[in-house]
Amino acid sequence: MQHGKIVCIGQNYRAHVKEMRSTEPEEPMLFLKPSSAIIGDGETIEAGAVGRVDHEVELALVIGRTATKVSEGEALSHVSHLAVFNDITARDMQAKARKAGNPWTLSKGMDTFAPMSRPVPISSVKDLHDLDLELRVNGEMRQKGNTGDMIFGPEALVSYISRFMTLEPGDIIATGTPEGVSPLSDGDRVEASIPGVGAVRNTFRRV
Secondary structure (H helix, E strand, C coil): CCCCCEEEEECCEHHHHHHCCCCCCCCCEEEEECHHHEECCCCEEEECCCCCEECCEEEEEEECCCECCCCHHHHHHHEEEEEEEECCEEHHHHHHHHHHCCCCHHHHHCCCCEEECCCEEHHHCCCCCCCEEEEEECCEEEEEEEHHHECCCHHHHHHHHHHHCCECCCCEEECCCCCCCCECCCCCEEEEEECCCEEEEEEEEEC
16 A cells, blocks of 8 residues: 555643643644655664654554545545554654754654554454554553543544645554653564554664
């Protein structure tokens, strides 16, 4: 499947908002990653001397047909597949950009910073509002959450985004991460998973 833009949602779980010492957003907080950041299961996450690098497990929605100004009621009819997404973040770089009032693009959009599992049809998932998100580093659980805890659910996200930018087939919406984000060390084995959706396993390397 050919992928286009990756629309990411920041701070969409209340516990994560709290751990980031931020305030709950009144509307979805959007940022973009380039499709060139995508890697698959078994590939290597690479980062140079950029300071702390964190993992963030997320549910990804893959757009199946064009969506422009769609309602929440019709939103999911534009989603064809789901996947597990790991929103890798150069945290020190992001913090510096936020403090200066600058965009986060570089801290989020580097090559290999978007591990994603093979998408599965949305029809194969019974209830995307009750999916467990899990992330383990070297076998140790670091993140555990549930999609039912989203501040803005999948329908709201598709509808909101499509008000401002057309969503095209192959586009990805990364719906936000639960609490428990933590730094990665050279050689760490990272596994992000959602039972019923899939898993993406990667090794982190400093290069």
